[in-house]
Amino acid sequence: MPSTIIEWFSDNGLLFGLALLDGLAYAALVFMVAVGLNLVFGVLRIVNVAHGSLFAIGAYTAASIGIFFASLGLPMWAGYVALVLSALLVGAVLGPLIEKLLLRRIYGHEDVLQLLVTFALFMILEDVQKLIWGVQPIMQDAPMKFLGTVDIPFGDDFIPFTAYQLFVLPGVAVATLAALAWFLRRTLTGRVIVAVTTDKEAATAMGIDAAKIMLLTFSFGAGLAALGGALASPTTSLVPGVGASTIVLSFAVVATAGLGQIEGAALTSLMIGLGRSIAVYFAPEFEVVVPYIIMVAVLLVRPQGLFGVLETRRV
């Protein structure tokens, strides 16, 4: 058995490299969803189960707008406009709506109640999606088709990768990470968000309008979820239930990353993305449990998460 494994390695060393490329694209998608969830958790201290629904709605909206643009005869690059529009729409309309109508009423309640409000919202939105978009798979892949493929050499063979997955997804993820880091560290609003994440009482005592910051952060997180969904939509078919599997993965990322930590979310997403794609080659049976094993392993060593700050209770 060991000898066959070594053989496998010598045969598939190059393939291993390809797996890393795949893992990168997957990590990018995971990051886009998880970072929004983590940001929202950091400020609102609510584990937003409905984040997965926002992802799904973002994806559906992007596809719908894309299909509408195509029906107008707009060129293929208009698909990218559709992606951004969808994220803006969800972030600017649905986000504030949910925050103002629902979440605002339960701030300060017990954690479990806050969690369940978003769980209830998740259940409702699942059916709403079905009522709006039906159950048949919806697809709109203009943004992916627009850029075509890139051939990556592989021994004396070559492997076509879509430029979208190779460049656009990781590119947007890195840009998002950089923009977020800049926003949180260099702008006033960003620093206020960080202040609220670190110590809400102190921040409020300093005269920060926490309500405004929470509204802003939630809408922003909703927009990020929708952008994640929109980015995923060109490569995948949208069916009911896509939100449920996304959110459970994002939970794992948030807990592993450390609460409210965007760099942590990035690193965790990368670990999960690479871990998963390597598992597809090494041990496909473990593909599904990879994120959870990573999470358990990280928390064993660092109980506060990768980038989390250990909170010592003052007595």
Add this chain to the structure above:
Amino acid sequence: MTPSDDRGAERRAGPKRPALARETLLAIIGALALVLCAWAIPWLKFVLTIALAKGIAVLGILLLLRAGQVSFGHSMFLAVGAYTVAFVAPGTPEVLLLLPLAALLAAALGLVIGLFVVRYRDIFFGMLNLALSMVIYSLLEKMYAVTHGTDGIRVAGLTFAGQRLEREVQEWAMFGIALTLAVGFGLLVRAYLGSPMGRALAGIKTRETRLEFMGLSARLVLLFAYVLSALMGGVGGALVAMTSRHVTPQLAYWTSSGELVFIAILGGAGSALGPFLGATAFELVRVYAAAAVADAWQMILGGVLLVVILFAPGGVWGILSSKLKGRGA
């Protein structure tokens, strides 16, 4: 009785006694109502048995909620109990053996997992439970040769104290066992929550540090509750398997765990009666919602949950007990 009189009476008798009376009264009414329902509407007997079984599992959620912890993976113990029945029943179909076995195995798993997760609090506690339940879910799904994957396993014919019963009688037997166990575990949890162990458990929610400075190990206190809750989860799962006679990995999926937490809040975390009120309400709402609008039942359930949290955070128990209180019972 004016409000001030009411308060005065309560102080003299201690606040516990009227609550106890309300709880007992409600429990008796509830049990009678269940029996009556099961008798009047035969198919509801099945739904109510499932509700009782889930109620027992939700008692476990209630324990952890008392410590301020939410397990978003508790249905893994339900699944362990259910799969124990499915695997063992072909060889040993005796219900009276299967139930303790399922309880034991679930408690053993609870001990192993508990030793790990009681070191964590809040979101980490919740998410670790979620992660571990997803691992168990994946195992049940992936080990196709053993578990038949998502197809699940049909539970073989069962015997009750050596007797193989007719369908109608067996349904009553299962209902009776579930009701008896529900009452038994309800009393157990009630006593436990009133004991120093239970009060210390509740202390984890408000002042965990103090526990340590009283010479107690908060982790040990939580571990005990965790194992007990796993045990009840196993019993609930075994009852679900014996009633529905078919088990699938779905039992361990995270939405099933969410459902258990949902039931706990719907019923109200204030009383050991809450889980059963919640489970009954949940199953009935689900069944009638599904019958009324087969493709939007989720929305109705979600709506009910929202209304309960926003307008009656005490859950069904909170509504009923305040009504009874209003009548001066």
Add this chain to the structure above:
Amino acid sequence: MTEAVTRRAAMLGAAATSGALLFAGGNARAQAKPTELRVGITTFLSGPASVFGVPARQAAELLFEEINKAGGIGGIPVRAFFVDEAPGTDHLVGEYRRLVQNEGCQIILASISSGSCLACTPLSDEMKKTTLLWDCGTQRIFEEGPHPWAFRTQGYGTPEVLAPLLYLLKHKPDFRTLAVINQDYAWGRDSWELWKAGMDAMKPGVRVVAEMFPRFGATDYSTEVTRLLAARPDVILSTSWGGDLTTLIRQSTERRLFERSLFVMPIAEASLPTLGRTMPAGHIIGARGDHWNNHPAPKDPARLKRLVDSYRAKYNEYPIYPVHHMAQAISAMQAAYAKALAAKGAGGWPNDLELANAFRGLTFDTPTSSITLREDGQGLEDQIVGLSSFNDKYPFAVPKDMILFPAAMVSAPVGQKSTDWLKTLKPDFVAQVPAPMAG
């Protein structure tokens, strides 16, 4: 809450008690003719499998409407009670009981998912209620024990896998390597087991270069596609369906995997309308039956056209195979009632046992062919497999070079387990494959 329950209890109590009495009276009692024929239908109305479940529900609504317009069955109207399979088995078995004990359904059309069927079928034995398995494909149902009250009004996994396999052996006999990428659930695993047993028996020595079972409902296959691109298998088998299959096909097309390997997709039909022109041509596609829109020689062309046209007119989409499977179950139900009513004579109404007996050995017509229910309850449905192609008539791929596999040829004989039977097949079995159909 309590009040509502009590009121409901009083209301239902009467119905339920009479139901229980009927039940207790059992099959010997003469059955009074009801005022309506209540049919319970379990199908996926939410979750990923609703891509099948909802069209089937629509088909049932359409057809019931037609039947009632034409005077119902035996002079009484039919009424459907739909139940969602998605919440899980424990919920479903409760719903089955509700349909029988509370709603008073006389017949149940059960289930898309194998898990649901495996849970409902034993229940049909216990409750002695005729149950038509209208869509689930697991071979385990009738091969692991008798179920006298259950009938499957369509084919099942074995013919649905064997037919495409035979087509492949005929179309591309010289393939040497194969990879499989199936959804990770019962059907994905079972279909691979069936395929492997048949392939190893009829063409030993094929090297399986990758066995992948991605998560059910997976949204990204780029890693799997990379692996398949690098492995360059001659043939790629995928029995996936729904959103999973369309995603797999799109990601594979974009990266030209279809140019490197020949795909065999036994359940592609349901995804073709969604895929439109994205579907590559020249790959082996199946439909879980013979009900293709472009069937060259349907038994009743007018009926097929009517079904397709009325479905399209009402729902603005082409019917996919679950629509046909639902229609088959309803046809079977109509035929069985006709048979039972004829046996009873004027004014009579079949009781549960008489109804079940009417199904045994029943032959009923479908728009494309006719189906016979064997003595074990399994229906014999012909299979048509072909190569994906495009023509002017349809905005999506349809098969060409179609081969019709008679049901009896590709089904395991009564009493034999499919995998055992498939292992007994010989390489020369391929010689029995009929020639492609004309047209």
Add this chain to the structure above:
Amino acid sequence: MSTPPVTAPLLSAKGLRLAFGGVKAADGIDLDVMPGEFLAIIGPNGAGKTTFINMSTGYLRPQAGSIEFDGQPILGLKPRAIVRRGIGRSFQLPQLFTEHTVLENAALAVASRLGPWSPLTPLLRPAWREEAMDLLERFGLAQVAESRADTLNEGARKLADIAMAVALQPRLLLMDEPTSGVAAAEKMQIVETLVRVLRQSGVTAVFVEHDMDVVARFADRVAVWSQGRIAALGPPAQVLADPVVQRDVIGISTHA
């Protein structure tokens, strides 16, 4: 083992050092607490007073040094093990179980001393209830026994917090600012109650205090903390009269 000489300290800390980042919270602390004495700790905020209590109770671990209790090293033990050896503590911010009644708080402390218990024994069984009530009476809290702990005023919460520590029957009690946050009018009364109970129980006490009147009246000795060190140690009259202490410590702390 023979009876220890009367002069043996109950708690003996030697060379304790602990720094948080650049801040030296303990920079070579040497302190002996003698049996039966009341030792007051004074000093400006941030001088490391609470850190000393936290180190002595196992909540923080010093980077260097040793602590012995009753001649036994206790460094590295968990708080609950140290509690079981007889060091109790109270908190600057009272650590009560806010959703429990005061009686339950006290009874839980009593029960945890007498544990382990069966999970079926009620917390308010007669024996525990009586002892808890007795304790509350001694602290003057009997009136509020049935009230939820989060409904009490600050003074009562402080007393309840200390009562819970006393319920464990410690030999040494470390109190972190027992009168902070308490209205000036109540302060003396609270301290008097406290001292009476502690003297009755024969408990040795160390308490951090900002009110020099309280210190002067009740402490046997005073230790002055400054930047992680003990700047002065001795009888109150002597220490409080020291001009350096008056300028650096009292001047600041009376304003705190």
